[in-house]
Amino acid sequence: MWRYIVRRLLALPILLFGISLLIFAMLQFLSPYERASLYVSDIPKRQGDMEALIRKYGLDRPLYEQYLRWVGNVVKGDLGFSKRGKRPVSEAIAHLFPATLELTLWSGIPIIWIGISLGVLSAVHQNRWIDQVTRVFAIVGWSFPTFVFGLLLLMIFYAKLGWFPAGRLSEWAAQVVQSDAFRAYTGMNTVDALLNGRLDVFVDALRHIVLPAITLSYLSWALILRVTRSSMLETLRQDYVTTARAKGLSEREVVNRHAKPNALLPVVTIGGLNLIMLLNGVVITETIFNYRGMGWFFADAALHLDVITILGFTLFNAVILVLGNLAVDVLYAVIDPRVRLT
Amino acid sequence: MKRWSVVFSVVVVLSLLITPGVLAREVKNPDTFVVAHYGEPESLDPAWMYDTSSAAVAYNVYESVVAFNRMKADEFVPALATEWNLSDDGLTWTFKIREGVKFHEGGTLEPHDIAYSLQRGMLQDRVDGPQILFLEPFFGVGTSTILDVVNQVGDLKVEDSSTIDLTVNVKAAEDACKKLKEAVSADDKAGTVTLKLAQPTPWLLQILAQQWGAALDMEWQVKQGDWDGDCATWTKWHNPAAEASVLFNKMNGTGPYKFDHWTPGEEIVLVANENYWRTEPKWQGGPTGPARIKRVNLKLVEEWGTRLAMFQAGDIDYGDVDAAFYSQVDPMVKTIYWEGDENGQSEEVNPDGQLIAFRNLARPAQTGAMMNFKVNTEGGNPFILSGKLDGQGIPPDFFSDIHVRKAFCYSFDWDTFINDASQGEAVQPKGPIPMDMLGYRADQPTYSYDPAKAEAEFKAAWGGKLWETGFAMQLVYNTGNDVRRIAAELIKANVEALNPKFKIDVVSLPWANFLEVRTQGKLPIMISGWLEDYHDPSNWVQPFMHPNGSYSRMQNFPKELGDQFLELINQGVKLTDPKERAPIYEKLQNLAYENAITIFLYQPYDRHYFQEWVKGWYYNPLMPEPYADIYSLSKEM
Numbered sequence: 020m021w022r023y024i025v026r027r028l029l030a031l032p033i034l035l036f037g038i039s040l041l042i043f044a045m046l047q048f049l050s051p052y053e054r055a056s057l058y059v060s061d062i063p064k065r066q067g068d069m070e071a072l073i074r075k076y077g078l079d080r081p082l083y084e085q086y087l088r089w090v091g092n093v094v095k096g097d098l099g100f101s102k103r104g105k106r107p108v109s110e111a112i113a114h115l116f117p118a119t120l121e122l123t124l125w126s127g128i129p130i131i132w133i134g135i136s137l138g139v140l141s142a143v144h145q146n147r148w149i150d151q152v153t154r155v156f157a158i159v160g161w162s163f164p165t166f167v168f169g170l171l172l173l174m175i176f177y178a179k180l181g182w183f184p185a186g187r188l189s190e191w192a193a194q195v196v197q198s199d200a201f202r203a204y205t206g207m208n209t210v211d212a213l214l215n216g217r218l219d220v221f222v223d224a225l226r227h228i229v230l231p232a233i234t235l236s237y238l239s240w241a242l243i244l245r246v247t248r249s250s251m252l253e254t255l256r257q258d259y260v261t262t263a264r265a266k267g268l269s270e271r272e273v274v275n276r277h278a279k280p281n282a283l284l285p286v287v288t289i290g291g292l293n294l295i296m297l298l299n300g301v302v303i304t305e306t307i308f309n310y311r312g313m314g315w316f317f318a319d320a321a322l323h324l325d326v327i328t329i330l331g332f333t334l335f336n337a338v339i340l341v342l343g344n345l346a347v348d349v350l351y352a353v354i355d356p357r358v359r360l361t
Numbered sequence: 362m363k364r365w366s367v368v369f370s371v372v373v374v375l376s377l378l379i380t381p382g383v384l385a386r387e388v389k390n391p392d393t394f395v396v397a398h399y400g401e402p403e404s405l406d407p408a409w410m411y412d413t414s415s416a417a418v419a420y421n422v423y424e425s426v427v428a429f430n431r432m433k434a435d436e437f438v439p440a441l442a443t444e445w446n447l448s449d450d451g452l453t454w455t456f457k458i459r460e461g462v463k464f465h466e467g468g469t470l471e472p473h474d475i476a477y478s479l480q481r482g483m484l485q486d487r488v489d490g491p492q493i494l495f496l497e498p499f500f501g502v503g504t505s506t507i508l509d510v511v512n513q514v515g516d517l518k519v520e521d522s523s524t525i526d527l528t529v530n531v532k533a534a535e536d537a538c539k540k541l542k543e544a545v546s547a548d549d550k551a552g553t554v555t556l557k558l559a560q561p562t563p564w565l566l567q568i569l570a571q572q573w574g575a576a577l578d579m580e581w582q583v584k585q586g587d588w589d590g591d592c593a594t595w596t597k598w599h600n601p602a603a604e605a606s607v608l609f610n611k612m613n614g615t616g617p618y619k620f621d622h623w624t625p626g627e628e629i630v631l632v633a634n635e636n637y638w639r640t641e642p643k644w645q646g647g648p649t650g651p652a653r654i655k656r657v658n659l660k661l662v663e664e665w666g667t668r669l670a671m672f673q674a675g676d677i678d679y680g681d682v683d684a685a686f687y688s689q690v691d692p693m694v695k696t697i698y699w700e701g702d703e704n705g706q707s708e709e710v711n712p713d714g715q716l717i718a719f720r721n722l723a724r725p726a727q728t729g730a731m732m733n734f735k736v737n738t739e740g741g742n743p744f745i746l747s748g749k750l751d752g753q754g755i756p757p758d759f760f761s762d763i764h765v766r767k768a769f770c771y772s773f774d775w776d777t778f779i780n781d782a783s784q785g786e787a788v789q790p791k792g793p794i795p796m797d798m799l800g801y802r803a804d805q806p807t808y809s810y811d812p813a814k815a816e817a818e819f820k821a822a823w824g825g826k827l828w829e830t831g832f833a834m835q836l837v838y839n840t841g842n843d844v845r846r847i848a849a850e851l852i853k854a855n856v857e858a859l860n861p862k863f864k865i866d867v868v869s870l871p872w873a874n875f876l877e878v879r880t881q882g883k884l885p886i887m888i889s890g891w892l893e894d895y896h897d898p899s900n901w902v903q904p905f906m907h908p909n910g911s912y913s914r915m916q917n918f919p920k921e922l923g924d925q926f927l928e929l930i931n932q933g934v935k936l937t938d939p940k941e942r943a944p945i946y947e948k949l950q951n952l953a954y955e956n957a958i959t960i961f962l963y964q965p966y967d968r969h970y971f972q973e974w975v976k977g978w979y980y981n982p983l984m985p986e987p988y989a990d991i992y993s994l995s996k997e998m
Contacts, residue, residue, distance in 0.1 A: 177673075
């Protein structure tokens with residue numbers, strides 16, 4: 020397996036090279052003004068100054084020279100200046116990605132755990148009331164529009180009951196986090212609160228993450244549940260499962276030790292992809308709950324035609340996708356030793 | 362183990378639920394004023410900014426020589442100046458500057474700081490910025506940019522000042538700066554600032570009282586890399602992009618609040634200035650000393666559902682509410698105030714309500730659909746489609762025909778629009794000059810929705826050809842603005858109903874894109890709004906009728922018409938006696954009607970909603986946003 024991982028990591032630069040070529044090609048469709056935003060925030064308004072800027076940053080040089088310069092900047096973390104974010108794109112990503120990562124972690128765990136548990140339960144009790152209820156649950160989750168579900172949760176659990184607020188932190192907690200005494204190790208409020216020994220801030224951050232996490236989870240459980248159920252049903256029909264039962268093993272042992280690990284392979288693929296998509300940000304959930312993350316910012320940049328930001332985020336998301344796929348493939352091999360990785 | 366995990370889960374859930382503020386309603390965040398709004402500032406530089414979101418932040422942090430006297434837009438109280446006087450000829454203002462005032466970063470206010478701040482602003486003079494408000498009073502009617510001053514002082518005789526290259530005309534640039542310094546000067550020993558105007562400007566204090574008159578600490582500015590006051594170097598800081606200004610995301614004022622941080626797209630936080638100098642209240646009963654509310658959080662919350670939920674939960678003290686959503690908020694209102702503050706007429710409508718509402722606030726703002734006499738087609742123009750009068754598009758000079766313009770005016774249904782878009786809380790304007798202002802006459806003729814007249818005008822347009830060939834065009838509004846969307850769709854529906862060969866596509870563009878095409882003069886009709894900079898009719902005819910006006914320059918009036926407007930506009934600005942000015946502005950108002958230059962859509966009445974624990978709010982028509990003066994507020998039940 021280690022050879023496989025090393026081979027995939029060696030292939031990573033080639034993949035990234037291809038992606039960078041594609042993005043660089045897209046950059047060439049921009050005007051010199053917009054391409055100059057890769058290098059400066061102060062775009063001059065007069066033609067003479069613009070020409071000087073074009074010469075200064077080599078925007079009139081051959082394409083391969085421009086590409087090497089651009090890649091050099093990207094490697095150094097310079098993705099240009101975001102007009103919409105009013106700061107460098109890399110700074111915006113550094114600020115917003117932890118929020119998205121935190122939301123992904125807190126929703127990813129219930130998505131996978133609950134989706135798999137309900138899927139297994141549904142398969143083991145096929146056609147009984149548990150199975151019917153979970154399947155209805157899955158259909159409703161799959162068909163419910165995110166913004167409707169999110170707004171409903173917001174109105175009931177925030178506006179009416181005041182249990183789970185919108186945003187990331189209450190005012191008092193935000194002041195604690197922004198103070199000099201508080202160290203932001205990760206940018207994720209729940210994790211940083213624990214690392215700073217502030218249980219009160221942890222609870223507050225958790226209260227704020229509940230509703231967006233539930234919104235995201237509910238819509239994803241359905242998919243994981245359905246895939247797990249189908250896979251489990253197929254696995255439970257296998258001969259070795261019948262043999263295991265015949266040998267006198269308890270149903271619990273048959274399901275958990277023999278059937279479930281084999282049934283999880285397709286779930287790993289779907290679940291992994293699901294989590295990767297969450298890392299790209301979820302616009303609607305982030306907007307409804309005023310939870311500023313990658314998805315919201317990306318959509319905002321697109322709406323305001325902030326092309327440099329869009330391209331910077333695209334490159335970042337491409338890297339996440341590539342690394343995420345690698346992780347999924349490795350996990351595949353960990354779960355099932357029969358899988359020969361080539 | 363299972364039992365313990367259940368117990369643990371219950372404990373966790375309960376601890377999440379039972380936290381302060383959940384059990385009973387009380388003043389939430391007593392030390393913080395929380396605002397949920399949907400307008401992100403463009404810049405925090407008071408000389409650069411020309412939008413209300415930026416101005417609202419500046420109002421809380423910066424101060425000028427004078428301040429508005431609470432609700433009055435034309436009465437002033439001492440701020441950084443303890444007294445002031447105007448010479449008999451109306452041309453020279455002298456301000457005595459207050460001693461002992463400290464800037465937030467520690468510097469001491471001196472008269473040269475005030476002079477520097479005004480000079481810096483006028484020399485910075487970014488394109489489409491606010492400095493014209495000062496340049497014309499200081500350098501004469503017709504001066505709209507500092508480049509006009511360079512042109513004049515250097516005797517360059519350039520027809521279009523915007524083409525002047527400051528790196529080439531170095532001497533002229535330096536001389537322009539010297540001339541500015543003669544007009545705006547300070548005497549630190551005497552403790553005074555002197556402003557010498559080119560013409561009497563009755564509204565100068567109104568402009569100075571706003572963010573453009575903000576006092577900056579010159580020494581601190583220079584340390585940050587800003588202009589050092591030398592006339593040989595000012596051009597390096599001229600016309601910067603927003604992000605290039607030293608004060609783009611920094612603030613150092615003298616006001617009751619200090620800038621803490623700005624996280625773009627999320628929030629701006631201000632904290633109380635504990636060393637605030639004010640020992641005497643601005644008006645009777647007003648606050649003194651440090652602000653009572655210690656922290657301000659201006660949160661960007663664009664989603665209406667979220668703002669509504671935050672209102673209900675008590676997590677915000679003020680939130681932007683568009684007219685379309687009044688009906689959702691009104692059930693939560695406990696008390697309505699009808700006269701702009703808590704001292705006026707009020708009405709308790711719901712004892713169980715949690716909000717207060719201020720209604721019937723006549724906003725000095727107007728929105729118009731401005732018709733472009735000659736659309737710019739350079740580089741292509743998708744909004745006029747074929748670009749010809751062939752039924753598949755419109756020619757660039759489509760709106761140069763007065764019959765077309767009048768037909769569009771008669772096609773607009775004001776009653777439906779005002780009811781649908783503003784819930785009835787608006788009036789139809791009679792022209793560029795809003796009601797109750799010098800130049801406004803209640804008996805001024807105006808257009809009304811009249812399909813028969815619209816049809817007659819269309820039939821007369823383009824020598825009768827238009828009715829036969831038909832036309833097609835795109836009508837653009839900025840994405841998210843529902844009011845403008847309704848206006849556009851009304852125009853479309855009513856025009857298309859007259860003739861099946863008439864086709865109008867309503868298109869939305871994101872704000873940045875909309876601004877770009879509007880500035881380029883590519884829109885056949887521009888739907889845009891104006892909020893007055895100062896309370897005088899000159900600030901209304903400028904954007905809507907001046908050939909170089911903020912909006913009207915993109916309408917490309919024919920020279921003869923533009924010259925006719927310009928002559929009257931210049932006359933009006935030079936006079937000071939209202940009796941002499943009134944007929945000039947009445948004539949301009951009538952000319953706007955006779956020439957049907959714009960469909961003047963509406964002048965709104967505003968409403969603002971606050972949590973019931975917010976005390977001390979008042980309405981001033983020149984306040985950029987309802988949260989511009991948080992110093993005057995307190996939070997108590």
